[in-house]
Amino acid sequence: MAQAKIAVVIVILALLQVSCATARKKHEPDGGSGGTSAVMTVNGFEKGEDGGGAAECDGKFHSDDDLVVALSSGWYAGGKRCHNKIRITSKDSGETVEATVVDECDSNRGCKNNIVDSSPAVWKKLGLDTKVGEVPVTWSDS
Structure with missing residues (x-):
């Protein structure tokens, strides 16, 4: 059970990281x-x-x-x-x-x-x- 929770947390963190990187790139004046x-x-x-x-x-x-x-x-x-x-x-x-x-x-x-x-x-x-x-x-x- 604990391993499943850790896996879910890792997936969520990975998705947040990709989402943040994409948002930063869109807001940079030179397109990132x-x-x-x-x-x-x-x-x-x-x-x-x-x-x-x-x-x-x-x-x-x-x-x-x-x-x-x-x-x-x-x-x-x-x-x-x-x-x-x-x-x-x-x-x-x-x-x-x-x-x-x-x-x-x-x-x-x-x-x-x-x-x-x-x-x-x-x-x-x-x-x-x-x-x-x-x-x-x-x-x-x-």
């Missing part, structure tokens, strides 16, 4: 994908472009055709995200792309705290015009 809201800006990672020096993660310059980004200092986390891929979703187009973190957008030197500074290739892959300069996105670790 876990994305962090940010502003995506365009940056040149090639030598002599507006990105400045070589990328912090590897000391190299990167082609504008590479899917690469620099993250605001807090998200860059002292280099902990170096060489990791992040998933970026345009709030305007709904398109998604994966890009590699290669640099920091230094928040102590004028970069805002909510920036995903990306190569022209990222913009192209998302179907966005780099002349716009800034667009709303969400991003998450891949």
Whole structure:
């Protein structure tokens, strides 16, 4: 008898957990994908472009055709995200792309705290015009 009661309690708890997870997902602004809201800006990672020096993660310059980004200092986390891929979703187009973190957008030197500074290739892959300069996105670790 006690085992039957325990089994019923376990089933009820499992159903409650699924129900709560479903409710949370419906109420999250990004549909539950876990994305962090940010502003995506365009940056040149090639030598002599507006990105400045070589990328912090590897000391190299990167082609504008590479899917690469620099993250605001807090998200860059002292280099902990170096060489990791992040998933970026345009709030305007709904398109998604994966890009590699290669640099920091230094928040102590004028970069805002909510920036995903990306190569022209990222913009192209998302179907966005780099002349716009800034667009709303969400991003998450891949």
